[in-house]
Amino acid sequence: MDIIERMRVFSRVVELGSFSAAARESRVSQPTVSKSIASLEKQLGVRLLDRSTSRVVITGEGKRFYERTRYILEEYVDAVAEARGQSLRVSGKLRISAPVGFGELWLNRLCVDFLRLYPEAEVELLLTDRYIDLIEEGADIAVRLGDYLPPNVVARKIATSPRVLVASPAYLSREGSIERPSDLTSHRYLRFAGLSADPVIFLSRDAQAVSVVVAGNYSVNNSLALRQCFVDGIGVGSAPAWLVGDLVDSGQLVQLLSDWDMPSQDVHLVYVSRRLQPERVKTCISFLSEHIKRIHGLQISD
């Protein structure tokens, strides 16, 4: 068995946690798998898997080697596909990471559009608001909102989303309208949970800048839930235009203090720079950066 083949089998063993399962899947006998792993270990001089007849546990070295192995296999598949002239067809798996709310509201449908355009592709959309996950987790592309960008990756700014103050018409007629920044202090201010707990918002107009201390007793770490709260007239609050822009347009929400600006939020496409980016990743990056610009409420950047 080829080294490449052995590495493939090894990675399947790691993923399935079993020699025989990997053997069945790869349509070889179990002893063959056994010998493959043994030969890999012999070549490396390191034990990759601790196996105690009925349990397979990966060792530290094994885990590390598995990471690299997966990467090499991907590269190899790409190289072969390209040489065969199959890479023009955008095929293969594509892992995209994005914030939950942005994903639910926009990226989800964009991915579907992408797949309609490139049916041979395979997309795995991973929605999470965690900050640590970034590209190291194995994603090919990530959408990031705001300033805190992961280090050691390429970040391409593709748009800016203004932040707007909104409330529902019902809420306003019930609780009173908001004409000046200082009016905000006496309202119930809804916020996204988990970010700065600082109850201060900043507004600017021309050379004028004010900060207002706001108060509220509800926050939620889910954008769509926050959006729903605004619609339901629970309170007033700020949100990026991509989250509430359509509601303002349809009249379900009212934009407040529209002559004032709030700090806006940048939209970045983040990805690993590879010398030889697979075709599907290149295509997807340009597709997304093109289409995200068209999202309602975003201002085109560049």
Added chain:
Amino acid sequence: MDIIERMRVFSRVVELGSFSAAARESRVSQPTVSKSIASLEKQLGVRLLDRSTSRVVITGEGKRFYERTRYILEEYVDAVAEARGQSLRVSGKLRISAPVGFGELWLNRLCVDFLRLYPEAEVELLLTDRYIDLIEEGADIAVRLGDYLPPNVVARKIATSPRVLVASPAYLSREGSIERPSDLTSHRYLRFAGLSADPVIFLSRDAQAVSVVVAGNYSVNNSLALRQCFVDGIGVGSAPAWLVGDLVDSGQLVQLLSDWDMPSQDVHLVYVSRRLQPERVKTCISFLSEHIKRIHGLQISD
């Protein structure tokens, strides 16, 4: 022969331009090489090399496959080395690209220092002022000065170099001293060739900003040559502090209008983001970013 082995042989054939040379080098017979290539081509369904008995020419597909092949082989070597526990020793080749002048004056000795620290490493320092070359050429790390950064790579700002106006004492006593920005207009202004041909320089002091039109009949696209011109009293001019800072300190040059500032130049370390950066690249990046900060005339950033 292994696929990995076949790929290695293929890459050697490409590099040496000959089946038999690659065979000799790899200590296998020429027919073996012949068969390896044939089998690769059969597997890929593509002709990689056009061979007419006494000449080997690489095809377009072959070239592309060679690129990927080299990359995969590197990854493979790294993976094996790491599994063997040899990657802690920072070994393997490291290609570093930098502007000519900066390289001659600083990076060269930094690389030597790096090698003293990690004798198993192998460094290839590529000095060029071309703008196109970037990382795609196969460099692992590049030093970039100024704002124009290549796209699709990680750029880490590690320092800022103030730009200073200088001239030699001899020049000044001969041609007259410079007390105000406007004095510059009547002097011979030396400049780096190839950049903006615009004969205007910008100076600022507190909230004050002035632009001065300067004149001169000599420019050179080599930093060290420019540096020498200043020392030789050929004229006055501006240069980043890393280029002339030591000369100002030693009194060979005089800094002019030191209460005015010029637009400074950022120093970036540029590299490809890889999910699994080889140890030597990681180590070198942190070594360089640490030591470049110490270069005379640079201001620490971050």
Added chain:
DNA sequence: TATAGCTCATGCCAAAATGGAATTAGCTGG
């Protein structure tokens, strides 16, 4: 606690592949 059912390792053997020597065939430059 005994046993059934799973796990992975090993020895053996037939079949397949590999790789080298010798040879053939084809350019190329003096």
Added chain:
DNA sequence: CCAGCTAATTCCATTTTGGCATGAGCTATA
């Protein structure tokens, strides 16, 4: 036009490969 390269091909001994049968060990269940 021939000497001296080049790569392709054929053939064969050798090695490698991978499956089968088997053995040994863990685990869960009755």
